[in-house]
Amino acid sequence: YDRQDQRLPKQRLLVVANRLPVSAVRQGKDSWQLEISVGGLVSALLGLKEFDARWIGWAGVNVPDETGQEALTKALAEKKCIPVFLDEDTVHQYYNGYCNNIIWPLFHYLGLPQEDRLSTTRSFQSQFDAYKKANQMFANVVNENYEEGDVVWCHDYHLMFLPKCLKEKNSNIKVGWFLHTPFPSSEIHRMLPSRRDLLESVLAADLVGFHTYDYARHFVSACTRILGLEGTPEGVENQGKLTRVAAFPIGIDSDRFIRALELPQVQDHIKELKERFAGRKVMLGVDRLDMIKGIPQKILAFEEFLEENPEWRDKVVLLQIAVPTRTDVPEYQKLSSQVHEIVGRINGRFGTLTAVPIHHLDRSLDFHALCALYAVTDVALITSLRDGMNLVSYEFVACQASKKGVLILSEFAGAAQSLGAGALLVNPWNIAEVAASISQALNMPADEREKMHQHNFMHVTTHTSQEWAATFVSELNDTIIEAQLRTRQVPLLPV
Numbered sequence: 001y002d003r004q005d006q007r008l009p010k011q012r013l014l015v016v017a018n019r020l021p022v023s024a025v026r027q028g029k030d031s032w033q034l035e036i037s038v039g040g041l042v043s044a045l046l047g048l049k050e051f052d053a054r055w056i057g058w059a060g061v062n063v064p065d066e067t068g069q070e071a072l073t074k075a076l077a078e079k080k081c082i083p084v085f086l087d088e089d090t091v092h093q094y095y096n097g098y099c100n101n102i103i104w105p106l107f108h109y110l111g112l113p114q115e116d117r118l119s120t121t122r123s124f125q126s127q128f129d130a131y132k133k134a135n136q137m138f139a140n141v142v143n144e145n146y147e148e149g150d151v152v153w154c155h156d157y158h159l160m161f162l163p164k165c166l167k168e169k170n171s172n173i174k175v176g177w178f179l180h181t182p183f184p185s186s187e188i189h190r191m192l193p194s195r196r197d198l199l200e201s202v203l204a205a206d207l208v209g210f211h212t213y214d215y216a217r218h219f220v221s222a223c224t225r226i227l228g229l230e231g232t233p234e235g236v237e238n239q240g241k242l243t244r245v246a247a248f249p250i251g252i253d254s255d256r257f258i259r260a261l262e263l264p265q266v267q268d269h270i271k272e273l274k275e276r277f278a279g280r281k282v283m284l285g286v287d288r289l290d291m292i293k294g295i296p297q298k299i300l301a302f303e304e305f306l307e308e309n310p311e312w313r314d315k316v317v318l319l320q321i322a323v324p325t326r327t328d329v330p331e332y333q334k335l336s337s338q339v340h341e342i343v344g345r346i347n348g349r350f351g352t353l354t355a356v357p358i359h360h361l362d363r364s365l366d367f368h369a370l371c372a373l374y375a376v377t378d379v380a381l382i383t384s385l386r387d388g389m390n391l392v393s394y395e396f397v398a399c400q401a402s403k404k405g406v407l408i409l410s411e412f413a414g415a416a417q418s419l420g421a422g423a424l425l426v427n428p429w430n431i432a433e434v435a436a437s438i439s440q441a442l443n444m445p446a447d448e449r450e451k452m453h454q455h456n457f458m459h460v461t462t463h464t465s466q467e468w469a470a471t472f473v474s475e476l477n478d479t480i481i482e483a484q485l486r487t488r489q490v491p492l493l494p495v
């Protein structure tokens with residue numbers, strides 16, 4: 001199969017993720033307004049010109065009536081998207097419950113919910129049942145749309161049960177699974193009551209991918225220690241079948257950011273921001289308002305910096321964009337109040353009649369405003385307690401060709417392994433260390449900043465999201481061919 005040959009039909013790729021890259025708002029009984037959200041995964045797939053990709057996922061809305069479902073399915077088809085309809089109870093138990101209250105915190109080393117052990121254990125089982133049921137619903141939609149030769153690429157912790165559901169129905173289906181979060185140490189993973197089921201299901205895939213070698217190594221040791229299987233340099237052996245396990249660090253569409261900086265509206269925005277913050281250094285944080293992002297720790301470190309460096313108090317501002325997320329989960333509601341309280345206290349303490357040290361925004365910014373903000377930033381402050389990769393650090397670097405600002409980056413973000421040499425790495429739990437890094441970053445000589453920036457810029461512009469997706473899918477195709485050769489389903493020489 002030669003993908004470069006334009007005369008051959010493109011290989012079909014079914015991308016399955018919990019969320020479609022489109023948000024749907026109902027306008028009338030059978031009309032929908034759709035808005036595309038261009039994140040890392042979407043831009044990666046837009047760059048995969050040699051594949052005919054379609055997307056299967058939840059549209060993020062409850063559509064109980066058949067007419068509405070039919071209309072939405074039709075509207076989404078134009079965007080090459082296929083919806084999975086989940087009812088409210090399933091969303092509550094599967095998405096808010098098992099995905100975001102159990103797997104998400106555990107995979108980020110924040111433990112399991114502990115408030116009431118007995119009720120947690122009981123609801124744990126019903127949430128796991130809902131998780132399996134939801135995964136089966138995704139599998140049904142894949143099966144309805146599958147054509148022989150398609151490659152199915154499953155994404156993230158929401159769909160760990162999907163590879164098994166797909167292979168049970170059709171053992172020839174080509175399945176890859178990629179995790180966008182960290183995969184924790186096997187000692188953490190073994191806390192999950194459903195630890196075996198999830199590992200066994202993921203192993204049904206032909207290729208399993210992670211952002212870093214550490215996550216891949218943790219997965220393999222979870223399979224050896226919890227399932228008693230054999231780990232090999234290629235992956236995990238299970239009853240004669242090899243599941244390939246490897247690291248595929250994601251990137252961004254860096255050109256999209258670099259090109260945006262040339263646009264007149266972005267240039268105007270940059271000018272406004274420069275005027276607005278004239279005479280002050282700009283520090284920036286951009287995070288979903290999630291406990292893994294370490295926002296309270298970051299703000300406390302900024303407070304400590306202001307306390308110890310009074311000469312900087314009216315010369316620096318921290319802009320913290322905190323995008324609301326998963327607002328139905330109580331832990332996220334608590335975090336929001338906690339952050340507001342700390343910001344209020346610090347602004348009360350160090351603010352003056354004309355300026356406050358922290359601008360905290362509870363909302364997302366549009367793409368052009370975000371690019372302008374990245375471009376005027378002197379120091380980006382990323383203090384995730386754990387983070388699969390963290391692409392904000394990549395986006396910041398892509399927009400810094402003229403400013404060459406400093407990146408302060410948590411050593412617990414996957415990005416620390418790729419951008420570490422061009423960043424000030426910090427332990428976000430060590431508030432004094434982060435405060436000292438802020439001081440170091442603000443005082444860093446230009447030649448040192450330039451050297452660090454060059455290192456990162458080179459990495460970000462060469463390890464793009466398109467390259468990531470192309471590598472994963474081609475490795476998946478190769479893995480399958482190798483497996484067929486091993487079991488001699490494919491002749492070694494042309495006959």
Ligand code: G6P
Binds near residue numbers: 156180
């Ligand atoms: C993380 C996950 C994604 C998820 C995103 C936003 O990056 O890895 O799978 O889509 O957060 O979270 P949400 O719950 O709003 O989809």
